[in-house]
Amino acid sequence: MQFEKSKKHTNKMEPASAPLGGFLHNLRELPRNFWAAVFRNGMPTSERARSKAVFGNFFLHIHPARVHCRVLKPTATLGLGVITAALFVILLVTGVLLMVYYKPSLADAYDSILDIHHVVPTGRIIRNLHRWTAHGMVVAVFLHMARAFYTSAYKPPREFNWLIGLFLLVLTLALSFTGYLLPWDQLAFWAITVGANIAQSPREITDVLGITQSFDVGGFQKAILLGAHTVGQEALIRFYVLHIMVLPIIMVVIMGVHFWRIRKDGGLARPRAADPPPVPGPPAGAKTYGLMALIRDTSPLVDRDLKNTIPAWPRLFYAELAVGTIITAMSIAISLWADAPLKEIANPEVPENPAKAPWYFLGLQEIVSYSAFMGGIGIPVIVLLGLALIPFLDREKEEVGVWFSGRRGRRVACRSLLLAAAFVPATLAFTIRYGWLRNWFPEIPQIVITFANPGTLFVAVFAVWSLFVLTRTRSTRLAAIALFTTFLVSFIILTYFATVHRGPNWGFYWSQASWPELHGE
């Protein structure tokens, strides 16, 4: 090995008789010695050196030194976690670049985005990248969660990491939401106006109870978010601080915990079939390092056959680098092809018509269009609580790492898909054709609609369906699959529906081509 040789050579004491000669020699050797000082071990050639290359490196040691060979199988995880992380890295880099020119003030915000788009060198593609990868990250996070759910990766000992993942999902959405205001165009202004008023929507309940004067949660939430009664300079600077500072820092730290817990929980969830029973003989794990053999933990090495593990260096890194590179290349291709949207400068007197949130909130906006509180706060909280409780309510000890937990799970998932795919569009079609409670009983109090609207109907029907599966199969896992699938499918359908079929005044249209001409625009 070249580097080790040079190290040995320079470590020799130079004869004192030639002081200048020694200096010149050191100067000549400087590049090599510098390299050897940074990369202490050179390219690893043995198993032991490969392990050392991982745990001796600050940036690599978030990986285990050895991983189960199943990790490299594409169908095990579809690489969704790595894709999410790669998109986040692109977002960090492009975000910092955008900060160079962006000015968070009412007078300059919109113009600085125009500058970035038209004047700043590479500004257009950097902004496009930032926008499209943000959308991509939301998709990847949802898919990653679905993967973790359908392969039972939330089961003990991974419950806590599932919760951390949920927190990361909320952070991702919060980052998207705060970033959405910054261009200060019509899209941004009205989406955030709607969002901030959703934060205020607990008043729908407190008004009915008559306690808004003394206990105004809604008003408090809106005040802390906007720093004012309407979206303005205060809101812009608050969203800016959250978007570039507070949320990314929390995100990076929590992501670190998320990755670290994967290791500590024994690597990726995998079925027992992937591991033959331990071979009798000397305690496994002793071959690499001693400490892990002492601690009976979920480390991949304890009591497991080393034969199924490979050094993380280099194949895992090749795989991760490949996924990251492909994702980056795809993002750049999309950014070259399509520009991030930018409407006219924000006008607080004329809303966009229709005023739509970013697409990943449109599923919620569809149910918000019945009750602000239920659609914007009630149902999301119910869904998040439900997701958080899954690992604690489904304690069945069955194979992890198996998609849908086998044939029965696939069948339940299929039926749930059909149920949601039939029920949600049918309900939407019904409300479009016949309206909802207020169209039939104009004097009906709002509180009735708050608790009886299509959104709550979906929740109720899917909960009943899940309970039905539970009583029929006596399996909490299958009930969880039923519930998760129905919610996922209805979320997708609602998002699609609100994106494509909602037009001016939130009316139903088959496509944007059939939108009516709007006066005054």
Place this chain on the structure above:
Amino acid sequence: MIPPSGSSPAKKGRFEKPVKRRNFLGFAAVGSFLASWGAGIIGALRLPIPSVYPEANPRFRIGRPDRFPVGSVTRIPGRNVWIFRDERGFYAISAVCTHLGCIVDRGEDHFKCPCHGSVFDEGGKVLSGPAPSPLPWLEIGLDPSGELIVDTQVAVPPGSRYAV
């Protein structure tokens, strides 16, 4: 922390068993530690809640009454408010939708919200859509200078007029 002292089989009230001196000091230390952190955090979190809202004065003049002929409907530029004048007097209706704060459009005899399709009648009453409450009627009065003045923070009962 100091483990709770010994085993007392009798399940008496909490305060019947004296707290040991050493435990007391421990509890006091933990309590004051938590209290000081709590006070600090609450103090820091007080900052983002504004005590003065940075916005244009919610009371504003809209001009002399003769600017508005009987039967007129006027939208004040820069303010989300509609001013009406009929035979009985003046009234002002907020143009901010009570659902999620979008600005309603005025049609022939109704208001319509572009965001989620709430429809209000000409008096602001909800006809359809998700709006939880009617559009508020706002206080309108006369300034000593002889101009009409509107206060967007004070709602008046629907149907009331300000007669000049």
